[in-house]
Amino acid sequence: MTLPYDSAAKFQEYAHPQMIVSTEWVAEHLDDPGLVVAESDEDVLLYETGHIPGAVKLDWHTELNDAVTRDYVDGAGFARLMSEKGISRDTTLVLYGDRNNWWAAYALWVCSLFGHPDVRLMDGGRAKWIAEGRELTTVEPKRAETAYPVVDRDDTQIRAFKDQVVTHLGQPMIDVRSPGEYSGELLHMPDYPQEGALRGGHIPGAKSVPWARAAAEDATFRSRAELEAIYLGEAGLTQEDDVVVYCRIGERSSHTWFVLQHLLGFPQVRNYDGSWTEWGNSVRVPITRGANP
Amino acid sequence: MTEGTLNPRLQEIADDFNAMPGKERLQLLLEFSEELPALPGRYAADHDLLEPVPECQTPLFLAVEVEPDETVRLFFDAPPEAPTTRGFAGILHAGLDGLPADEVLATPGEFTSQLGLQDLVSPLRLRGMAAMLARIKRQIREQRA
Numbered sequence: 001m002t003l004p005y006d007s008a009a010k011f012q013e014y015a016h017p018q019m020i021v022s023t024e025w026v027a028e029h030l031d032d033p034g035l036v037v038a039e040s041d042e043d044v045l046l047y048e049t050g051h052i053p054g055a056v057k058l059d060w061h062t063e064l065n066d067a068v069t070r071d072y073v074d075g076a077g078f079a080r081l082m083s084e085k086g087i088s089r090d091t092t093l094v095l096y097g098d099r100n101n102w103w104a105a106y107a108l109w110v111c112s113l114f115g116h117p118d119v120r121l122m123d124g125g126r127a128k129w130i131a132e133g134r135e136l137t138t139v140e141p142k143r144a145e146t147a148y149p150v151v152d153r154d155d156t157q158i159r160a161f162k163d164q165v166v167t168h169l170g171q172p173m174i175d176v177r178s179p180g181e182y183s184g185e186l187l188h189m190p191d192y193p194q195e196g197a198l199r200g201g202h203i204p205g206a207k208s209v210p211w212a213r214a215a216a217e218d219a220t221f222r223s224r225a226e227l228e229a230i231y232l233g234e235a236g237l238t239q240e241d242d243v244v245v246y247c248r249i250g251e252r253s254s255h256t257w258f259v260l261q262h263l264l265g266f267p268q269v270r271n272y273d274g275s276w277t278e279w280g281n282s283v284r285v286p287i288t289r290g291a292n293p
Numbered sequence: 294m295t296e297g298t299l300n301p302r303l304q305e306i307a308d309d310f311n312a313m314p315g316k317e318r319l320q321l322l323l324e325f326s327e328e329l330p331a332l333p334g335r336y337a338a339d340h341d342l343l344e345p346v347p348e349c350q351t352p353l354f355l356a357v358e359v360e361p362d363e364t365v366r367l368f369f370d371a372p373p374e375a376p377t378t379r380g381f382a383g384i385l386h387a388g389l390d391g392l393p394a395d396e397v398l399a400t401p402g403e404f405t406s407q408l409g410l411q412d413l414v415s416p417l418r419l420r421g422m423a424a425m426l427a428r429i430k431r432q433i434r435e436q437r438a
Contacts, residue, residue, distance in 0.1 A: 042351075043351065043374070043375055043376060043377045043378070044319070044377050044413070044414050044415070044418060045319060045322060045323055045326065045376035045377045045380060046374065046376060046377075048319055048320065048323050048376070049323065049373075049376050061414075061415035061417060061418065062412060062413060062414070062415050067412075098374065
């Protein structure tokens with residue numbers, strides 16, 4: 001059962017308007033039986049301080065990752081997780097979170113690896129919901145457990161691995177980290193020294209477009225025209241391009257992946273989730289330092 | 294007190310966490326975040342007196358005072374939208390503020406792994422609390438030198 005799409009004019013300009021909903025839409029559909037809203041944050045306790053009524057919590061660190069291997073959960077693990085959360089294969093899943101939906105976009109990307117048919121982002125995320133004075137609750141919903149089917153994860157379409165990035169050298173890539181990380185002055189993201197790398201710089205040929213440029217002051221996505229000016233204009237991408245995006249562990253680049261794939265409609269965009277914590281620690285891969293690609 | 298054992302207050306906090314089922318541990322962490330005292334005026338007015346702890350995902354600031362009788366006073370500042378970081382600070386405040394310097398220095402660096410939070414919070418996030426403790430100890434040593 002698919003819920004109606006959000007017909008807001010801003011979204012109709014995007015390539016895949018079915019992938020995004022407004023806070024108004026969520027407020028209006030909160031009680032619809034086919035909907036599950038899930039909050040995914042950087043701060044693991046934010047959900048407990050108050051969340052959208054009925055929303056479940058989905059944590060990247062502790063739930064979407066495999067506990068041992070550096071990889072995501074497998075089909076059985078994802079099915080178990082979705083079932084526990086009360087999400088069915090035909091549920092309309094709406095994700096939102098803190099920090100311009102950075103982690104929500106990551107969760108959406110992981111759900112897309114399993115081909116969840118109807119998953120959307122709430123534009124503006126947690127910050128906008130709160131700024132509008134909408135209701136929050138600390139009551140955890142009790143959703144009936146479902147029987148989500150085991151679906152194999154498909155890593156071939158929207159995910160890139162290091163060896164594939166090596167063969168991709170010379171083709172379009174976007175580095176979404178901060179300028180200091182891109183140039184190699186910083187071995188880690190400002191304020192995140194625990195996620196560092198032995199070498200600094202960027203993958204040769206990758207253009208620098210920090211991820212947050214896609215977000216407006218109120219944490220919503222910029223309009224299609226503004227996004228085109230950044231990614232088609234400044235970065236020089238074209239719709240025919242096979243694009244790889246990366247950051248440090250693949251979460252900020254999920255946000256840019258969403259922008260390119262779903263808001264601008266690029267048919268071929270892959271997120272390299274190994275990102276700089278893999279590339280910058282790898283032996284004999286090429287690295288460029290400085291502000292130029 | 295010997296190196297490697299927790300002082301009685303921290304031990305009680307660790308016992309409280311471990312006595313609870315998983316999800317309730319997060320509620321307890323949230324309580325610590327809510328109980329973190331506000332900064333006293335002298336620090337609120339001059340934020341540069343505080344040391345940043347960039348290892349926390351959301352930046353946290355702290356200050357350490359060692360009084361003439363060696364009593365340690367701890368001050369923390371983190372925004373309300375970073376409850377996990379505030380919760381870590383709240384645990385350290387509840388467990389260490391007001392203790393003699395030697396007892397704070399004897400706190401084992403790996404005590405953050407004794408709270409039963411790894412699976413709920415993730416080891417990566419817990420490193421932020423270990424970094425706070427390391428900076429507190431360094432400041433005590435510097436102030437005594």
